[in-house]
Amino acid sequence: MIRDITIGQYYPAKSMIHRLDPRVKLVCTLLYLVSLFMFRSISGYLIATLFLAAVIRISRVPFSFIVRGLKPIVMLLMITVLFNLFLTRNGEVLFHAWIFTVTEGGLVTAVYMAVRLIYLIIGSSLMTFTTTPNELTDGIEALLHPLNKIHVPVHEVAMMMSIALRFIPILLEETDKIMKAQIARGADFESGNIIQRAKSMIPLLVPLFVSAFRRANDLAMAMEARCYRGGEGRTKMKPLRYKCRDYAAYIVMIAYVVFVVAVGRMLPLHVWIF
Amino acid sequence: MSIKLEHLNYIYSQGTAYEKKALNDVCLEIPHGEFVGIIGHTGSGKSTLIQHLNGLLRASSGELYYNGENIYREGYDMRKLRNEVGLVFQYPEHQLFEIDALTDVCFGPKNQGLSPEECRERALEALRLVGLKEKYYQSSPFELSGGQKRRTAIAGVLAMRPKVLVLDEPTAGLDPKGRDDILDQIAYLHEKSDMTVILVSHSMEDIARYADRLIVMNKGAVMYNDEPKKVFEHYRELEEVGLAAPQVTYIMHDLVKRGMSVRTDVTTVAEAADEIMRTLVHHCTNS
Ligand SMILES: Nc1ncnc2c1ncn2[C@@H]1O[C@H](COP(=O)(O)OP(=O)(O)OP(=O)(O)O)[C@@H](O)[C@H]1O
Numbered sequence: 304m305i306r307d308i309t310i311g312q313y314y315p316a317k318s319m320i321h322r323l324d325p326r327v328k329l330v331c332t333l334l335y336l337v338s339l340f341m342f343r344s345i346s347g348y349l350i351a352t353l354f355l356a357a358v359i360r361i362s363r364v365p366f367s368f369i370v371r372g373l374k375p376i377v378m379l380l381m382i383t384v385l386f387n388l389f390l391t392r393n394g395e396v397l398f399h400a401w402i403f404t405v406t407e408g409g410l411v412t413a414v415y416m417a418v419r420l421i422y423l424i425i426g427s428s429l430m431t432f433t434t435t436p437n438e439l440t441d442g443i444e445a446l447l448h449p450l451n452k453i454h455v456p457v458h459e460v461a462m463m464m465s466i467a468l469r470f471i472p473i474l475l476e477e478t479d480k481i482m483k484a485q486i487a488r489g490a491d492f493e494s495g496n497i498i499q500r501a502k503s504m505i506p507l508l509v510p511l512f513v514s515a516f517r518r519a520n521d522l523a524m525a526m527e528a529r530c531y532r533g534g535e536g537r538t539k540m541k542p543l544r545y546k547c548r549d550y551a552a553y554i555v556m557i558a559y560v561v562f563v564v565a566v567g568r569m570l571p572l573h574v575w576i577f
Numbered sequence: 578m579s580i581k582l583e584h585l586n587y588i589y590s591q592g593t594a595y596e597k598k599a600l601n602d603v604c605l606e607i608p609h610g611e612f613v614g615i616i617g618h619t620g621s622g623k624s625t626l627i628q629h630l631n632g633l634l635r636a637s638s639g640e641l642y643y644n645g646e647n648i649y650r651e652g653y654d655m656r657k658l659r660n661e662v663g664l665v666f667q668y669p670e671h672q673l674f675e676i677d678a679l680t681d682v683c684f685g686p687k688n689q690g691l692s693p694e695e696c697r698e699r700a701l702e703a704l705r706l707v708g709l710k711e712k713y714y715q716s717s718p719f720e721l722s723g724g725q726k727r728r729t730a731i732a733g734v735l736a737m738r739p740k741v742l743v744l745d746e747p748t749a750g751l752d753p754k755g756r757d758d759i760l761d762q763i764a765y766l767h768e769k770s771d772m773t774v775i776l777v778s779h780s781m782e783d784i785a786r787y788a789d790r791l792i793v794m795n796k797g798a799v800m801y802n803d804e805p806k807k808v809f810e811h812y813r814e815l816e817e818v819g820l821a822a823p824q825v826t827y828i829m830h831d832l833v834k835r836g837m838s839v840r841t842d843v844t845t846v847a848e849a850a851d852e853i854m855r856t857l858v859h860h861c862t863n864s
């Protein structure tokens with residue numbers, strides 16, 4: 304039940320994208336997300352869609368898996384669309400009833416906003432699908448390394464992140480187990496009003512917290528037992544090194560950004576309605 | 578009154594990259610009042626199997642009948658099923674949450690809709706059964722030792738007075754005395770109240786001592802389903818799948834090899850001792 308959450312999960316496969324350096328994937332994802340807000344025309348959206356589709360294709364992550372990751376944001380999506388639809392007053396009025404007015408501009412903004420949000424989620428989850436949490440934190444640590452100069456504890460932050468990421472599946476599994484155990488004792492997590500439901504979470508949350516603290520404690524002990532004492536002077540077993548394909552990926556990415564921004568700005572806004 | 582499984586299959590994370598077939602065409606029938614042991618090496622699907630018995634997991638395909646009723650039928654009352662089939666999970670102490678042991682044991686009966694007095698009565702009875710000392714009834718479950726937590730958790734299910742009690746390795750990590758205590762109490766309950774007991778265990782000795790019937794799981798499928806004695810006759814096949822027969826089975830087979838005509842189908846130490854004595858006496862009187 305709870306395992307359906309796919310955001311932040313790794314999907315094992317052998318693909319070009321999986322093999323890329325995590326730094327490349329981080330930077331490119333960031334660029335892609337920014338690029339989504341750099342154009343306003345249908346042609347820009349078309350190019351962004353094609354690019355995303357191509358990357359998904361190359362990554363060999365099944366499309367159904369990616370779509371499942373969108374489920375948790377359906378609510379957010381709906382709210383955004385509705386607000387944009389009814390609150391943007393711009394252009395010709397298409398529909399009017401009681402206090403609701405839908406204008407042409409509103410409709411366009413709503414659709415564009417929804418598409419942007421969806422691509423935002425797909426883009427970033429594609430990164431986590433193709434990068435193991437360890438690689439990801441390695442990449443973040445390497446990218447943020449310069450901040451060490453201004454005394455930001457980059458290594459410690461990266462370590463905390465990797466531990467947090469590592470714990471997500473463990474805690475999900477634990478939640479699943481405790482939930483089942485309490486259901487077996489007749490607990491009811493589904494029915495009742497909001498207060499009853501919040502109350503019914505206690506048998507789930509208390510053991511979950513206890514177990515999280517127990518695990519954190521064990522982990523701290525294990526790290527101390529192995530003489531862990533932070534980042535200073537610590538070397539890596541597999542240091543990150545750029546390869547040819549990584550440079551190629553950067554070039555493709557830059558080409559895409561330039562192209563999408565140029566085309567997206569030049570072609571006019573309303574091409575899509577005839 | 579029985580549980581019947583027909584061609585049950587279960588696949589974890591179906592439709593993802595992590596697909597894992599955990600149960601493979603399991604057919605079983607467990608009549609009312611039986612003491613059934615389930616054994617199998619790590620990852621053979623024991624825990625998966627028993628979670629089907631009270632509807633926590635829904636089979637990917639196949640049917641499950643409780644008292645002749647298909648529990649996958651539209652509108653089947655799962656709550657009622659869960660009231661009748663009590664399930665004690667592996668490491669049940671991880672589910673404790675109340676402020677004290679007694680209140681925690683009351684959680685099950687309370688969910689069954691019993692009055693506070695009745696809950697308390699049942700909780701006290703269950704705690705007595707599992708042998709938790711009275712001075713611990715008011716302590717926080719997190720202050721108890723591992724074994725005491727385990728007892729409290731088992732009491733939490735017993736207090737619901739299930740008709741079928743399913744236990745997943747209830748004695749893992751307990752000391753020998755604690756293990757015998759708990760199993761003896763369960764056997765006593767089984768005798769006294771005619772409760773069906775399904776016990777998952779890694780200990781052949783425990784199973785041999787208590788179970789009427791032994792189910793051996795291997796790679797998600799039922800490998801043997803017979804009286805323990807008969808199953809242990811296949812001790813070589815059991816070894817091949819990472820299991821073993823009770824120690825006495827080996828001793829008896831060795832004795833036979835060395836020319837002593839003892840029966841090899843004894844399963845407990847006491848039985849073996851009797852059998853050896855019998856043969857020796859027989860031997861002496863003959864010569
Ligand atoms: N929640 C889950 N998600 C995916 N796979 C699982 C899950 N739980 C168990 N499995 C897999 O299903 C198989 C059967 O697991 P199960 O827990 O039923 O084994 P078991 O016989 O109880 O083992 P043990 O003796 O170690 O308790 C294992 O291979 C396991 O990896």
Ligand SMILES: [Mg+2]
Pocket residue numbers: 623624625667745
């Ligand atoms: Mg198990």
